[in-house]
Amino acid sequence: MSEALIEESAPVGSHTEKASIYVEDLVIDFATDNALFKRRYMRAVNQVSFVLKAGEALAVVGESGSGKSTCARALCRLYKPTSGKIWLQDVDVNGKHNQLTQRQYAQEVQMIFQDPFGSLNPVHTIRHHLSRPLRIHHPALDEVEIERRTIEIIARVGLSPAEQTADKYPHELSGGQRQRVAIARALAVGAKFILADEPISMLDVSIRLGILNLMEDMKKEGIGFLYITHDIATARYFAERTAVMYVGHMVEWGNSDSVTQNPQHPYTKLLISAIPEPGIRKDRKEMARKADIPLWTPASVGCPFAERCLKATDQCKTTMPGVTQLAEDHFVRCFLFE
């Protein structure tokens, strides 16, 4: 893809920038049947572009089925893009001629999952979970050094006493402690980017902030985060930049404060109006039509929100709106602003 097109479709830096993951026009289709001929597809992610920078967090916010987890999985190379490219610095990670093995890629990009009860192996100790990535990704280390680093990483994610924790099994830890182990495992690999897929939504309310603050501290040490969430308030708390997704499309994105304090896309406005605010029993005017969330297919046309949007015109039903820049770091995909 030419440099000019990148500039046009990617309002957020370019892939030549150092220490970044750059996603360009990502499209992911899933087959919805097993037919040999005329197989049907649904489009889970459509024309998504963003940049993940070192030391920064990008929050991807959306309802279930908005394609936010699919994006993260594609970034982990768990799904192959139908079209579009993912660049790790200057390497096209799904390109035919790239030299990156899965192990090298995994060393850069790691994922944390929603369920800390399912993501750790119940028959192994915490020490095993953390020393194994050290052994695999840093083969030059000797056993003494591996042990030293294991303990150091456990302490770094706030689990104390570190030596005792190393000998424990996952079932002996609480959900929050387990999620810390999952983060520690990504640190042990030495990952520069962490894809966190709803990392706090299964945790108790009182310990969610502890995990967010730990990730905040790691961000300061230069790790870049893709923070996937349905909770736009924590997105604003943790991430510098926020992208709002609806049915596989990024509808509004930019600086978290602009997006949350000055939302422009009708869907973002709806999402923010739905957040409860203590003490205010909102007399909400009709924000959107009630309609089912559409199933997006490669043949679908128009704006995905058109069915529910109160301001939709005929144009919205037939043509996909382009990207409009509203401020230095605030973009929207909606005809209202073109």
Next chain:
Amino acid sequence: MNRTDKPLLSIRNVCVDYVTEHGNARAVNEVSFDIYPGETVGLAGESGCGKSTLAFAIANLHEAPALISEGEILFEGRDILTMSSAQLRDFRWNETSMVFQSAMNSLNPVLKISEQIIDVILAHKRVSKQEAWSRAEELLATVGIHASRMNSYPHQLSGGMRQRVVIAIALALRPKLIVMDEPTTALDVVVERDIMDELFELKEKFGFAILFISHDLGLMGEIADRIGIMYAGQLVEMGTAAQILEQPKHPYTRGLVGSFPTIHGPRVRLEGIPGNPLNLLQTPAGCYFQARCSDGIDKCLKHKPQLKPLTNSGDRLVACHVAVDMEVPA
């Protein structure tokens, strides 16, 4: 809500124990509060604080290994805990209905939703099948589902619609109290908002009281008249929604209120609550929150604080030595 009324539900000194191999875990510990007709009372706290266990106790649904070991639960003066099974059958759903945490999965997957609603009506009322059918259609209409969906199976409905069906079933016999245990936790925010709005329209229309159990203090602050905060089985603070959210007195409540990043207002680093929830099998002497509390005093280690009124009116309650000492009621 009218305070001159008699309480609809009166929970008096209720204790619920879970009997385990390692001893009894007291999941609900001497909890007392009232719910008045038409009132919305919220009950908040983290997982394992006993809020769902208390909800089960209100309908006397506990079975071994859970045991309601002490206290009484009075519904309009009648003790639910001493009712015979025939009386209970009459009480449940007629007087109090429940919407459970996994409400979306509480529908029977092999029965049409019409059958499930009609089943409730026929079990409790002497009406013909036709009457029950038309009543079921009405109920679905009140929660915004078209009658053409009567013959759908649960899997043919979205999560939000299934939740609406469950609410319709809870409303079927016009109960005076609905106990809702995390009714919208599994739903997306926009759907959650729609359902809450509809629920409160229905409440206005039918005038039932709600006991709303959730960990989402933000949502609760918006809908509840009064909020109770539970920690490790105990009710540690109770007050109006505004009092709890704006002037929390118990350090746990303060931590809980401070655990939610807000969508508006300044962006500051929040600290949440340090430490982990208490293991109910190893409870300390004194205050259960001592290990996680930053302003504890010597007294907290030895004496368990009781829930005491902070004001003369007696509806602002807190169980904390430090908070009570600071504000001795006149």
